[in-house]
Amino acid sequence: MLAVAALDATMLALADPTRRAILSRLTTGEARVTEIAAPFAMSLNAVSKHIRMLERADLVSRRRAGREHYLSLNPRPLDAAADWIEQQRTFWNHRLDALERALAEDQD
Amino acid sequence: MLAVAALDATMLALADPTRRAILSRLTTGEARVTEIAAPFAMSLNAVSKHIRMLERADLVSRRRAGREHYLSLNPRPLDAAADWIEQQRTFWNHRLDALERALAEDQD
DNA sequence: AGCATATTCAACCGTTAGGTTGAATGATGT
DNA sequence: ACATCATTCAACCTAACGGTTGAATATGCT
Numbered sequence: 001m002l003a004v005a006a007l008d009a010t011m012l013a014l015a016d017p018t019r020r021a022i023l024s025r026l027t028t029g030e031a032r033v034t035e036i037a038a039p040f041a042m043s044l045n046a047v048s049k050h051i052r053m054l055e056r057a058d059l060v061s062r063r064r065a066g067r068e069h070y071l072s073l074n075p076r077p078l079d080a081a082a083d084w085i086e087q088q089r090t091f092w093n094h095r096l097d098a099l100e101r102a103l104a105e106d107q108d
Numbered sequence: 109m110l111a112v113a114a115l116d117a118t119m120l121a122l123a124d125p126t127r128r129a130i131l132s133r134l135t136t137g138e139a140r141v142t143e144i145a146a147p148f149a150m151s152l153n154a155v156s157k158h159i160r161m162l163e164r165a166d167l168v169s170r171r172r173a174g175r176e177h178y179l180s181l182n183p184r185p186l187d188a189a190a191d192w193i194e195q196q197r198t199f200w201n202h203r204l205d206a207l208e209r210a211l212a213e214d215q216d
Numbered sequence: 217a218g219c220a221t222a223t224t225c226a227a228c229c230g231t232t233a234g235g236t237t238g239a240a241t242g243a244t245g246t
Numbered sequence: 247a248c249a250t251c252a253t254t255c256a257a258c259c260t261a262a263c264g265g266t267t268g269a270a271t272a273t274g275c276t
Contacts, residue, residue: 008125015123016264017116020192027199033223046265048224053263067222067273075200078193084128085190091135092183124234141253154235156254161233175243175252218276225270233262240255246248 006058007084010077013057018042019050023059026073033069114166115192118185121165126150127158131167134181141177 013019022036037047051071054060059077063070121127130144145155159179162168166185171178 011119011123011128015119018264020119023196024199027196027203029203034221042264043266044223045225045267049264052224067271069223073196073200075197078196082190082193082197085186085193088131088135088181088186089183089190091132092181095135095137126234142251150234151236152253153237153255157234160254175241177253219274220276221272221274223271223273226268227266229264229266231263231265234260236257236259238256241253242251243253244249244251246250 006077007080009057010059010081013054013059014081016050016053018047019054022047022050022054023073026060026071030063030070030072033071036071114185115188117165118167118189121162121167122189124158124161126155127162130155130158130162131181134168134179138171138178138180141179144179 014023018040021040025031025036025039033048033051034044036051037044040047051060055062057077059074060071061074063072122131126148129148133139133144133147141156141159142152144159145152148155159168163170167182168179169182171180
């Protein structure tokens with residue numbers, strides 16, 4: 001139950017291109033909210049909200065240093081997302097293998 | 109441009125748990141709309157809409173046989189999604205390596 | 217103390233997601 | 247021809263998303 005809900009939150013967080021860009025930015029290392037917001041053609045507030053969603057999905061964590069908030073990436077939830085996709089491909093390939101075998105039998 | 113938009117559509121389609129369940133179902137092979145809808149506690153119409161979104165993301169394609177529509181999985185767009193996630197992890201690890209080297213230097 | 221900076225909170229707005237119900241379309245079977 | 251089955255279309259609803267602006271909060275600087 002909890003694992004499923006966690007994947008839901010992760011996938012939802014990844015659905016938005018701005019949030020994906022924020023995560024990419026954070027692979028380089030920590031950054032403050034203002035720094036993260038700078039490249040985007042939207043208000044600081046909008047970016048702040050995106051960051052909050054990333055925190056809810058536990059993809060980002062926050063370290064307060066006075067008035068500055070340093071965000072950092074937490075890549076662990078990405079594992080479950082990658083696993084899900086990998087599973088789909090695995091099952092898909094199994095099915096294709098079965099199809100191939102069936103076709104081979106037809107030729108006999 | 110197009111590649112980015114395609115990833116957007118894929119990620120958006122994957123964001124919903126019902127749609128992910130539909131994709132999982134389709135790894136087994138083709139299925140009709142009614143069959144796909146059966147397990148879900150929602151109307152056929154709702155599932156039909158989800159399927160349309162999956163088609164828009166090119167994750168599912170449709171073969172009409174009389175009044176029955178057979179859906180099948182197209183896993184190719186998943187590659188880009190998996191690649192994106194893998195990139196994040198790669199960059200993240202590079203950054204950690206750099207950190208380790210920095211710490212090692214500090215000890216000299 | 218007073219001003220500037222970093223960030224969030226709160227209220228609002230337009231669009232879309234996700235669902236419903238009811239009617240329309242189109243193919244099947246008798 | 248007719249009733250049934252498979253699916254979509256259309257209209258509607260509510261909640262959430264993604265954005266805005268303006269005020270609040272808290273820290274830092276001089």
